[in-house]
Amino acid sequence: MDSADVLILGGGLVGSALATALDAHGLTAIVVDPADPATILAAGYDGRASAIASAPMRMFEAIGVASRLAGKGCPIEGIRVSDGLAPGKLDFNPDPDGGALGHMFENRTLRTALFAAAQAAPGVDLRMQTRALSVERGEFGVTATLDSGVVVRAPLLIAAEGRNSPTRDAAGLKTARWSYDHAAMVATLGHERSHENIAFEIFYPEGPFAILPLLDDAHGHRSAVVWTVDARDAAGMNKISDRAYLAEAEKRMGGFLGRLGPLSMRFSHPLGFHHAAWITSNRLALVGDAAHGIHPIAGQGVNVGFRDVATLVEVLVEGKRLGMDLGDPQLLARYQRWRGLDTFMVAAATDGLTRLFGIPGKTASAVRRFGLSAVDKLPPLKDWFMAEARGESGDVPRLLQGLTV
Numbered sequence: 001m002d003s004a005d006v007l008i009l010g011g012g013l014v015g016s017a018l019a020t021a022l023d024a025h026g027l028t029a030i031v032v033d034p035a036d037p038a039t040i041l042a043a044g045y046d047g048r049a050s051a052i053a054s055a056p057m058r059m060f061e062a063i064g065v066a067s068r069l070a071g072k073g074c075p076i077e078g079i080r081v082s083d084g085l086a087p088g089k090l091d092f093n094p095d096p097d098g099g100a101l102g103h104m105f106e107n108r109t110l111r112t113a114l115f116a117a118a119q120a121a122p123g124v125d126l127r128m129q130t131r132a133l134s135v136e137r138g139e140f141g142v143t144a145t146l147d148s149g150v151v152v153r154a155p156l157l158i159a160a161e162g163r164n165s166p167t168r169d170a171a172g173l174k175t176a177r178w179s180y181d182h183a184a185m186v187a188t189l190g191h192e193r194s195h196e197n198i199a200f201e202i203f204y205p206e207g208p209f210a211i212l213p214l215l216d217d218a219h220g221h222r223s224a225v226v227w228t229v230d231a232r233d234a235a236g237m238n239k240i241s242d243r244a245y246l247a248e249a250e251k252r253m254g255g256f257l258g259r260l261g262p263l264s265m266r267f268s269h270p271l272g273f274h275h276a277a278w279i280t281s282n283r284l285a286l287v288g289d290a291a292h293g294i295h296p297i298a299g300q301g302v303n304v305g306f307r308d309v310a311t312l313v314e315v316l317v318e319g320k321r322l323g324m325d326l327g328d329p330q331l332l333a334r335y336q337r338w339r340g341l342d343t344f345m346v347a348a349a350t351d352g353l354t355r356l357f358g359i360p361g362k363t364a365s366a367v368r369r370f371g372l373s374a375v376d377k378l379p380p381l382k383d384w385f386m387a388e389a390r391g392e393s394g395d396v397p398r399l400l401q402g403l404t405v
Helices: 015-026 056-060 107-120 166-170 231-239 242-253 301-321 329-358 364-377 379-390
Strands: 006-009 030-034 051-055 074-078 076-084 089-092 102-106 124-128 132-138 144-148 153-155 156-159 175-191 198-204 206-215 220-230 261-262 267-276 284-285
Touching: 006 015, 006 153, 006 329, 015 030, 015 056, 015 107, 015 124, 015 301, 030 153, 051 056, 051 107, 051 206, 051 301, 056 301, 074 206, 102 107, 102 206, 107 124, 124 267, 144 156, 156 166, 166 284, 175 231, 175 242, 198 242, 220 231, 220 242, 231 267, 242 261, 284 329, 301 329
Parallel strands: 006 030, 006 156, 030 124, 076 198, 156 284
Antiparallel strands: 051 102, 074 102, 076 089, 132 144, 144 153, 175 220, 175 261, 175 267, 198 206, 206 220
16 A cells, blocks of 8 residues: 555564554554665564553553563563662562563564564555655655655654654754753673573662573573763673673672673663653654653653553554544644654653662762662652653553553
């Protein structure tokens, strides 16, 4: 098809999820992405893992993706936060009847499942290894000329191209952005003792050290590690041997998981913040990292993108039911209102946590201890963090509740 209800630029995790969710509710999508599937689905492409909150997991169930992820994610049954290896910690535990806080998936597993779901969806026209040479957003619709020479049309354009979205920039949607002058070193490592499905966040003056539970493999117990270092030290840390890396990791973990190894390929990426105050324009909506990018300290990055998906799907399905043009300013204004406040609150809270727990220097330990104590002693604040961990704070779209839109 050369026309659809929406044209999505970007077929990553959020773009694929959006196309699949729209198809599940009777809307069609053309997805354009320059990536080669053989590259992005390869084992060595992206060594990261993501914590998928319980609300997005319900969305996956509702749109038929959960079955493709069955048995491939490790449930998160608790979160332990500590100030270095000092005695005392802050525990986040789910309610007895509430189920897991979320599931840890390797990004390659998520990408494979979402890509396969989009491929199988009859209402999704997935055009990989293809670029949009030009895009025109006019009074009556969106027209894009692809590098294949084909012209495609839709009432609405959705940018899901990531944090450096050219569509967002071309539309003049400004972003507030800054760097944290830190880098996240990411790896998967084996360990002697079981993590017991617990995620650990250990705060050090130079930044947090997160240990995230993964499913066991043939070698035994495994976790994903997100190790925050000063940006100036990242290149040097990436060059140290695996043996030296494991020795340094064991020091930071205090040996509570026993002997470490084997170690996977290592990756690193800079940490920064960006937030677009306006996520809509004429016949345009932003989703995922095109709209906002936050520090991984709370593990909510991709979940915020999936909340974009659920909200936009609900808005568009309701608009279709009422016979509205899917690029109607009223629909886009509703999406802007609904997601604008929520993403700002999550972004502000995450940035605040980063600054509270990540301040370098002699006062860091005291500030971090104050922060842990404050959260632990104020039940409403702790409840808010638990709701965020589940992806259930704010006005929750029906799709995240597992309900029919």
